[in-house]
Amino acid sequence: MGKEKYIDSPKEISGKVSFIRMLIIYIIICGAGVAVLLISFNGLIKNQDRMLTEDICSLVTEKMNSSISYMTGSVENMAAGLSAQGHDDLRELYGILSQDNIGSGYVSMGFIDDEDNIYASGTELNEFEKWGLLDVAKLADPVSISPPYRSGKTGQPVFTMFANYTYGGGKHGYLFLTYPLKEIQNMAYTESLTDDAEIWLMEAASDNIIQCAGSNKYSIGSWNNALLEIRKNIDSGYQDDYSEWKSKMDSGISTANITYKIGSETYTQVYSKINFMYGWYVVVRIPSSSLSSAIQQFRVSVLLFLIIYFMATVIMFAVFHKRETEEKKVLANLSVHDPLTSALNRRAFDFTAEQYVEKSSKNEAALLFIDVDFFKQVNDKFGHEAGDRILVGFSAALKEIFGESSYISRYGGDEFVLLVRNGDKDKVSGMIELLREKAKSVKPCDNAEEYGDFTLTFSCGAAMFPNDADDLKGLESCADDALYTVKKNGRNGYGWYRK
Amino acid sequence: MKRLTVLLISIILILSGCSESADSGQNFSPPPDFQPLNEIVDGRRNIYLIVKNLDSSYWDVMIQGAKDGGDDFDCNVYYSGTYSETEWEAHEQLMDKAAEAGADAILLAPNDSVKLSGKIDEIYGNGIHIVLLDTIANTDSYDICYMTDNLMAGQQAAEEMINLLKKGGVSENESAQIGMQVGAASSQTISERLAGFIQYWSRHAPEKWEIIPDIKCNNGYLDEAIVCAEELLEYPDLRGVFGTNNSSTIGFAKIIKEHGRKDIAVVGFDYSEEMAELINDGEYMASTMLQKQYYMSYTGIETALKLIDGEEAPVKFADMGVVAVNKDTIDQPEVQEALRHN
Numbered sequence: 103m104g105k106e107k108y109i110d111s112p113k114e115i116s117g118k119v120s121f122i123r124m125l126i127i128y129i130i131i132c133g134a135g136v137a138v139l140l141i142s143f144n145g146l147i148k149n150q151d152r153m154l155t156e157d158i159c160s161l162v163t164e165k166m167n168s169s170i171s172y173m174t175g176s177v178e179n180m181a182a183g184l185s186a187q188g189h190d191d192l193r194e195l196y197g198i199l200s201q202d203n204i205g206s207g208y209v210s211m212g213f214i215d216d217e218d219n220i221y222a223s224g225t226e227l228n229e230f231e232k233w234g235l236l237d238v239a240k241l242a243d244p245v246s247i248s249p250p251y252r253s254g255k256t257g258q259p260v261f262t263m264f265a266n267y268t269y270g271g272g273k274h275g276y277l278f279l280t281y282p283l284k285e286i287q288n289m290a291y292t293e294s295l296t297d298d299a300e301i302w303l304m305e306a307a308s309d310n311i312i313q314c315a316g317s318n319k320y321s322i323g324s325w326n327n328a329l330l331e332i333r334k335n336i337d338s339g340y341q342d343d344y345s346e347w348k349s350k351m352d353s354g355i356s357t358a359n360i361t362y363k364i365g366s367e368t369y370t371q372v373y374s375k376i377n378f379m380y381g382w383y384v385v386v387r388i389p390s391s392s393l394s395s396a397i398q399q400f401r402v403s404v405l406l407f408l409i410i411y412f413m414a415t416v417i418m419f420a421v422f423h424k425r426e427t428e429e430k431k432v433l434a435n436l437s438v439h440d441p442l443t444s445a446l447n448r449r450a451f452d453f454t455a456e457q458y459v460e461k462s463s464k465n466e467a468a469l470l471f472i473d474v475d476f477f478k479q480v481n482d483k484f485g486h487e488a489g490d491r492i493l494v495g496f497s498a499a500l501k502e503i504f505g506e507s508s509y510i511s512r513y514g515g516d517e518f519v520l521l522v523r524n525g526d527k528d529k530v531s532g533m534i535e536l537l538r539e540k541a542k543s544v545k546p547c548d549n550a551e552e553y554g555d556f557t558l559t560f561s562c563g564a565a566m567f568p569n570d571a572d573d574l575k576g577l578e579s580c581a582d583d584a585l586y587t588v589k590k591n592g593r594n595g596y597g598w599y600r601k
Numbered sequence: 602m603k604r605l606t607v608l609l610i611s612i613i614l615i616l617s618g619c620s621e622s623a624d625s626g627q628n629f630s631p632p633p634d635f636q637p638l639n640e641i642v643d644g645r646r647n648i649y650l651i652v653k654n655l656d657s658s659y660w661d662v663m664i665q666g667a668k669d670g671g672d673d674f675d676c677n678v679y680y681s682g683t684y685s686e687t688e689w690e691a692h693e694q695l696m697d698k699a700a701e702a703g704a705d706a707i708l709l710a711p712n713d714s715v716k717l718s719g720k721i722d723e724i725y726g727n728g729i730h731i732v733l734l735d736t737i738a739n740t741d742s743y744d745i746c747y748m749t750d751n752l753m754a755g756q757q758a759a760e761e762m763i764n765l766l767k768k769g770g771v772s773e774n775e776s777a778q779i780g781m782q783v784g785a786a787s788s789q790t791i792s793e794r795l796a797g798f799i800q801y802w803s804r805h806a807p808e809k810w811e812i813i814p815d816i817k818c819n820n821g822y823l824d825e826a827i828v829c830a831e832e833l834l835e836y837p838d839l840r841g842v843f844g845t846n847n848s849s850t851i852g853f854a855k856i857i858k859e860h861g862r863k864d865i866a867v868v869g870f871d872y873s874e875e876m877a878e879l880i881n882d883g884e885y886m887a888s889t890m891l892q893k894q895y896y897m898s899y900t901g902i903e904t905a906l907k908l909i910d911g912e913e914a915p916v917k918f919a920d921m922g923v924v925a926v927n928k929d930t931i932d933q934p935e936v937q938e939a940l941r942h943n
Contacts (some may be wrong), residue, residue, distance in 0.1 A: 251916065255916060257741070
């Protein structure tokens with residue numbers, strides 16, 4: 103049969119895993135949990151952002167291309183309609199129509215005849231010369247679009263659309279309409295992404311870009327170069343990706359996307375070829391944060407909730423721990439001490455004294471067995487309350503004299519046992535003498551008339567460790583023998599064990 | 602326990618209360634007050650000129666054009682400006698001051714095409730005529746803009762570069778690298794010159810003549826321009842450098858002269874002492890695009906007065922063009938005329 107394990111001392115309780123250690127483990131586990139949650143959440147957001155921005159960029163480019171196709175379709179239809187009317191004199195037709203403009207958003211219109219004569223205003227004629235617009239017209243199949251240029255008439259960036267036109271019984275010419283670049287801006291406008299989406303027209307050969315949409319309405323129409331405006335700002339780790347993206351554009355692939363970082367912001371950028379505007383592409387860029395801002399707010403809320411929850415549990419644990427500690431203290435006190443005198447109880451004394459004896463093989467110690475003399479008579483004469491008072495008073499005297507250097511125990515009834523640490527016979531004898539004097543002041547009640555000539559005495563048997571015995575049981579036996587001898591000799595005295 | 606609770610509550614407060622406050626303090630120097638450019642005569646129209654840089658020979662020429670215009674066309678002309686071409690907020694203040702002082706028209710060379718558009722809208726909306734000089738703004742709220750079409754000027758600069766390299770004996774089959782640097786990257790003028798240059802280059806330069814993708818930016822400071830120029834010299838096949846503005850061009854001219862690199866063509870803007878040295882030396886391949894800023898302001902004064910009298914501007918945007926100054930053209934009358942006003 104195995105030996106049953108008891109917790110015999112509060113020290114044993116404190117030797118277990120402490121509350122602070124448990125708290126640290128709890129914090130580490132919770133912290134790790136939150137970290138895993140955040141990493142998973144961030145990964146989810148990132149992935150979702152990338153997919154969404156790619157989709158949105160593609161949709162915006164498609165929208166732009168559809169709108170430009172609608173415009174080219176209008177120009178083509180207008181040219182077809184005029185061709186069907188069979189005009190002969192382009193100068194006359196231009197005179198009529200130019201008075202009647204402006205319609206459908208264009209700022210000017212005109213014709214080019216089969217001998218490359220241009221029917222347009224003086225300012226526009228200069229622009230044909232300056233920007234080589236005649237060459238662009240000849241690319242019309244059935245439509246072509248010029249690169250943007252600044253209009254003298256409006257001062258703003260414009261582009262001109264050319265469409266094949268037939269007049270004078272089969273002669274081949276061109277109709278052209280000049281639109282403000284803002285028309286494209288209007289097409290690009292997407293309310294939900296007004297402040298975030300940037301849209302450029304980009305020429306593959308030169309890397310030149312013209313802003314069509316962005317957070318600042320005044321930046322619309324600005325020329326720049328992607329090498330300076332975009333590529334120079336991209337983090338070095340994404341430069342190769344950008345080069346690959348650009349080489350797809352250079353090789354004529356109609357659409358491609360890329361994700362890159364500028365500082366802490368991640369962008370998704372998509373290009374798509376513009377029909378009839380040869381060598382030009384529409385480029386859309388959206389920062390991922392524009393989509394994930396709502397999710398990020400949610401993430402902050404979740405994080406805040408977790409932190410508050412976590413802290414609330416820590417506070418709750420701490421409060422419970424405090425209460426439990428206080429309760430344990432009370433219970434521990436009750437299990438170790440005699441409730442009446444606060445001296446150690448027998449079990450606690452035996453445990454503590456045994457530990458001491460086992461560990462202190464060299465140091466001297468004295469074990470004292472003390473019985474209050476005629477205690478039963480005190481009880482009988484003055485009552486149990488007075489008896490208790492005697493025991494409490496005697497115990498206080500013991501503590502006063504032996505307290506610092508001894509384990510003091512009430513073994514039961516009027517019987518006290520002490521282990522005086524590091525004490526030789528002379529020193530201990532002196533202390534016993536002091537106790538005898540002190541005991542005289544212990545009275546069963548306050549009323550002197552009542553207790554009369556009552557004087558408290560005691561009998562004490564003592565044994566020395568390690569001379570008389572080298573274990574507790576042996577010492578107790580020796581001290582008991584000595585006490586027996588003192589009692590036999592009439593009490594009120596003390597004696598040392600003699601072999 | 603109390604300490605633990607206080608600590609936990611503090612952490613909650615810190616976590617929930619952390620927020621960065623944006624610093625929106627002003628970071629530009631207050632502009633100087635307007636000064637009269639000519640004799641102020643009561644009863645004459647008041648025209649206010651606002652330039653980008655009061656400490657620059659280029660802008661001195663423009664101020665001179667406005668003064669001569671004021672004298673020739675009989676009006677009072679006041680002027681002010683900034684000492685840094687990035688201080689667009691100071692231009693806003695000056696426009697307000699001119700309006701409060703009762704300007705009949707403002708001649709403005711905007712420091713920022715984009716950011717000043719709102720103020721231009723406001724002033725023009727209050728019935729004050731606005732003539733833009735040198736740089737256009739991204740708004741319709743002005744009467745006319747006299748400037749260099751910078752996209753076209755950039756193209757002409759690229760054409761000059763190709764001509765210089767060909768004359769300098771660089772073969773079309775030979776690898777050649779072209780380095781570029783810009784002043785303020787946000788300036789529309791500079792962006793358009795750059796775009797024009799690259800556009801022309803992509804269409805007309807031989808395939809083996811490449812632009813170095815690392816376009817340097819000196820933020821308008823000469824010392825940075827010199828550092829950028831030095832960095833570009835490290836490219837092994839560097840045969841040409843293009844400066845999109847005055848500081849970039851001076852930076853290139855200084856370094857090319859210092860290293861005696863007569864094998865590298867320098868094309869830039871504005872006529873600085875450094876570029877004049879290269880051009881007059883005759884051994885260097887150098888050409889600079891000269892703007893006609895004198896006529897921008899001179900014509901601007903003339904047009905402003907017509908606008909005040911109720912006439913309409915003939916066009917919204919008038920390209921004043923550029924002339925290329927190099928050792929072959931420097932004696933031409935048109936170039937000499939442009940140099941006289943530089």
